[in-house]
Amino acid sequence: MLEQLSRLPAQSLDLDTYRMDFRDNFWKSDMSWKLERQLTFKEPSTPSWVAMAEGDWEKSLQLAEQMRAGRTEHQRELDRCGIVQRRIRFVSDPPTPYLQWELHLLMIWAQLGEQIRVLPAETIAHLETLTVLPEVVVLGDRSPNPVMYEIQYTDGVLSGARKFTDPGLITTCRHAISHHWQRGEDILRYFPRKIANLPQPTPHGV
Numbered sequence: 001m002l003e004q005l006s007r008l009p010a011q012s013l014d015l016d017t018y019r020m021d022f023r024d025n026f027w028k029s030d031m032s033w034k035l036e037r038q039l040t041f042k043e044p045s046t047p048s049w050v051a052m053a054e055g056d057w058e059k060s061l062q063l064a065e066q067m068r069a070g071r072t073e074h075q076r077e078l079d080r081c082g083i084v085q086r087r088i089r090f091v092s093d094p095p096t097p098y099l100q101w102e103l104h105l106l107m108i109w110a111q112l113g114e115q116i117r118v119l120p121a122e123t124i125a126h127l128e129t130l131t132v133l134p135e136v137v138v139l140g141d142r143s144p145n146p147v148m149y150e151i152q153y154t155d156g157v158l159s160g161a162r163k164f165t166d167p168g169l170i171t172t173c174r175h176a177i178s179h180h181w182q183r184g185e186d187i188l189r190y191f192p193r194k195i196a197n198l199p200q201p202t203p204h205g206v
Contacts, residue, residue, distance in 0.1 A: 001172045002035070003127045005134050005150050008169070010162035013149075018161040022137075022149065027081065031141035033177045034087040037133045039121070040098045042156040052101045057200035061104060068108050075112045084141075085114045088181040090121045090133075093194065097201035107191045117184025124180070138174045146170045 013021060026032065043049035048063035078085065089106060091099060103118075110116045124133060135153070140146030148170045149161040164170060 001169070002133050002136065002176050003130070005136065005164075005173065006131070008164070010150065010164050012160065013163055014160045015158065018149065018163075021147075021163065022139075022161070025139045025147045027083075029083060029139040029141075029143050029146070031084045031086065031139075031143075033136075033138040033141070033174055033181070034085070035133065035136045035177045035180065036087065036089045037121070037124075037135060038153070039090075039092050039096045040156060041102075041153065041158075042098075044157065048105070049098075049101060052097065052201070053203050055203060060101060064101075064104050064108065067105070068112070071109060071112055075114070079113065086178075086181055087114060087116045088177060088184050089116060089118045089187070090124065091118045091190075091194075092121055095195065095198070095201075097203040100195060100198060100201045103187070103191060103195045106187055107195075110187045115181075116187040117181050118187055118190050119180060119184045123183070136173060136177065138170060138177060140170075141174070146174070148173060 042053075048060050048067065051057075051060035051063055087106070089103075091103070095103065106114075106116050127133060135151040136148065137151065138146060138148045145165075146167065148164040150164070151158065152160045152162065164173075
C-alpha cells in the first residue's frame with residue numbers, strides 16, 4: 001500500500017500548516033513510525049548540513065554534536081510523555097553525501113533513545129517498479145485517532161505534506177513500515193561497521 005500512497009486522495013498541507021498539525025498530533029500520540037527512503041535532501045536551515053554542503057566536514061560534525069543537548073531535552077520530554085519513536089532508514093552503499101551526514105545525526109538520536117534501523121534500498125526494489133516509496137510518518141500505534149503524513153519536498157527541501165486520517169489505511173501502512181523496521185539492522189551496529197570510518201564526503205551536487 002505504501003507504493004500506492006501518492007495516488008490516493010489526501011489533505012494537502014503547506015509547510016507551516018504541516019508543522020503545526022504535526023506538532024499538535026505528535027504530542028497526543030503514543031508512538032511515531034517514520035519511513036525514510038530518499039537518499040538526498042537539502043536542509044538549508046540546519047547549520048551542520050550547510051557546513052557539510054560547503055565542504056567543511058569537521059565543522060559539520062562539530063555542529064552535529066552540538067545538537068545533542070537539545071535532542072537530549074527532547075528525548076526526556078518524549079520519555080515523560082511515554083512516546084516511542086521508531087524509524088526505518090533506507091541506505092545505499094556507498095552512501096550519498098547527505099546520507100553519510102544524516103547517519104551521523106541519527107546515530108546521536110539513537111544513542112539518546114530513538115529506535116532506528118536501516119535497510120539497503122535494493123531490498124525494496126520489487127516495490128518500486130513505478131516510483132520509489134514515499135517519505136511517511138505515522139503518529140499513533142494504539143491511539144484511537146492516528147494520523148499519517150506523506151512528506152513532500154520541492155527540489156529536496158521540505159515543503160509540506162499530505163495528511164491521511166482513514167484508520168484502515170493508516171493501520172495497513174503502519175504494518176508495512178513496521179515490517180521493514182523489524183527486518184532492519186540497528187543503527188547502533190550498522191554505523192560503526194559501515195559509516196564511522198568513511199572518508200569525508202565530497203558534496204558535489206548537494
